[in-house]
Amino acid sequence: MRTLNVGMIGGGFMGKAHSLAYAGMPMFFWPAPAVPFRKTVVDINDELAREAAARYGFESWASDWRKVVEDPSIDIVDIVTPNHTHAEIAIAAAKAGKHIISEKPLARTTEEAKRMLDAASEAGVKHMVAFNYRRTPAVSLAKKYIEEGAIGRILNFRGTYLQDWSADPNAPLSWRFRREVAGSGALGDIGTHVIDLARYLVGEITEVMGIANTWIPERPVSSGPVDKLGTVKSSGDVKKAAVDVDDEINTLLRFENGAVGSLEATRNAWGRNNFLTFEIHGDKGSLYFNYERRDELQVCFSDDPDDRRGFRTIYTGPAHPNGAALWPIPALGIGYGETKIIEAHDFISAIVQDTEVSPNFYDGYRIHVICDAILESASSGQWVKTVEQLPAAR
Ligand SMILES: NC(=O)c1ccc[n+]([C@@H]2O[C@H](COP(=O)([O-])OP(=O)(O)OC[C@H]3O[C@@H](n4cnc5c(N)ncnc54)[C@H](O)[C@@H]3O)[C@@H](O)[C@H]2O)c1
Numbered sequence: 001m002r003t004l005n006v007g008m009i010g011g012g013f014m015g016k017a018h019s020l021a022y023a024g025m026p027m028f029f030w031p032a033p034a035v036p037f038r039k040t041v042v043d044i045n046d047e048l049a050r051e052a053a054a055r056y057g058f059e060s061w062a063s064d065w066r067k068v069v070e071d072p073s074i075d076i077v078d079i080v081t082p083n084h085t086h087a088e089i090a091i092a093a094a095k096a097g098k099h100i101i102s103e104k105p106l107a108r109t110t111e112e113a114k115r116m117l118d119a120a121s122e123a124g125v126k127h128m129v130a131f132n133y134r135r136t137p138a139v140s141l142a143k144k145y146i147e148e149g150a151i152g153r154i155l156n157f158r159g160t161y162l163q164d165w166s167a168d169p170n171a172p173l174s175w176r177f178r179r180e181v182a183g184s185g186a187l188g189d190i191g192t193h194v195i196d197l198a199r200y201l202v203g204e205i206t207e208v209m210g211i212a213n214t215w216i217p218e219r220p221v222s223s224g225p226v227d228k229l230g231t232v233k234s235s236g237d238v239k240k241a242a243v244d245v246d247d248e249i250n251t252l253l254r255f256e257n258g259a260v261g262s263l264e265a266t267r268n269a270w271g272r273n274n275f276l277t278f279e280i281h282g283d284k285g286s287l288y289f290n291y292e293r294r295d296e297l298q299v300c301f302s303d304d305p306d307d308r309r310g311f312r313t314i315y316t317g318p319a320h321p322n323g324a325a326l327w328p329i330p331a332l333g334i335g336y337g338e339t340k341i342i343e344a345h346d347f348i349s350a351i352v353q354d355t356e357v358s359p360n361f362y363d364g365y366r367i368h369v370i371c372d373a374i375l376e377s378a379s380s381g382q383w384v385k386t387v388e389q390l391p392a393a394r
Helices: 013-028 046-056 083-095 110-123 137-147 186-201 336-353 361-380
Strands: 003-009 035-042 060-062 076-079 099-102 127-129 154-162 205-213 218-220 240-242 248-255 260-266 275-282 285-290 296-301 312-315
Touching: 003 013, 013 035, 013 046, 013 336, 035 046, 046 060, 076 083, 076 336, 083 099, 083 110, 099 336, 099 361, 110 127, 110 361, 127 336, 127 361, 137 186, 137 275, 137 285, 137 296, 154 186, 154 248, 186 205, 186 248, 186 260, 186 275, 186 361, 205 361, 248 361
Parallel strands: 003 035, 003 076, 035 060, 076 099, 099 127, 154 260
Antiparallel strands: 154 275, 205 248, 218 240, 248 260, 275 285, 285 296, 296 312
């Protein structure tokens, strides 16, 4: 069986998730399309890099990502660093002929994302952006229902991503609150996942009308390189610095196929943890998904008898997309790890079979165009179109 050597850049939260996916993928998907070998992990922080190698099962570690890009034995460069590093690493990796998976958002800006797309397309390598939530089996099941016409013509998409880890003003100013590192705030961090789901399930977004707020304008300066996602609170008289990104986004959406919709994204919604939801209304039925109950898809169909019509719950299991590879009984529990395992499987399959994988850098780029339009609309108070900038390369 073929082996593909992985060089992973970044040993934080996503470093853990991607390492688990490489280890777990052949355990679930057997025979595996290829076995990923965890060759080198890189972190600018030496201590973290050494620890990541031991903990996440890599053969070696380094503190400069160029070591991985220049290593001829590396097949896959996996970018799991903060957003400001994605473009430089991905473009160098493409030039070195490596297949690339990058965490989301693809970059900080549309311009960076476009350069990444161009470099990967020119090099002819496989490229993927890690919007893993679409790989939750219940989301894939929603896609199946839509493609089969089970809910008819889509009229409305209502998506939310609500969290509360930054609702406390004492949650530190991690890289996620700094434009020069993150690019944008809740929009790029979590709103982009909803945009990915909306494009995947409904179609291209052509026009937006947004509102952006920054509720907490300054936060205690963070210590250490890794984002603690609000789990470490500062108290007392600590140094604070300005937040220069959005805390919350609300936007209306128009789709290419005539559907309309809305998106809300905030990390300041007390009581909401990973409340990533969509409700889709078609002219023959509705679908509802909430990641906090990720084994379940709620469905309602117009042709159900009048006295039985209403949402019912389907628990995903072996009968559903990717389900046969996962666990033998519905509702044993799909986790975040499984979405990353399916993602790794689909990326590695595309490399081995020389097929396209989605979402790729084109999708990542389009999502940046849509984010720009949302922020432009929030500042102008006008609807903004997103279609003029559709590139030739897909
Ligand atoms: N798909 C998802 O659900 C999801 C969830 C969380 C984060 N993310 C994305 O993953 C990426 C990483 O986020 P995270 O939560 O893992 O961050 P993190 O802060 O937990 O970890 C980032 C790591 O990268 C290291 N690093 C920073 N600059 C580096 C460089 N130049 N070279 C090598 N290492 C470097 C840091 O030392 C740190 O260990 C971001 O783009 C983020 O948006 C995606």
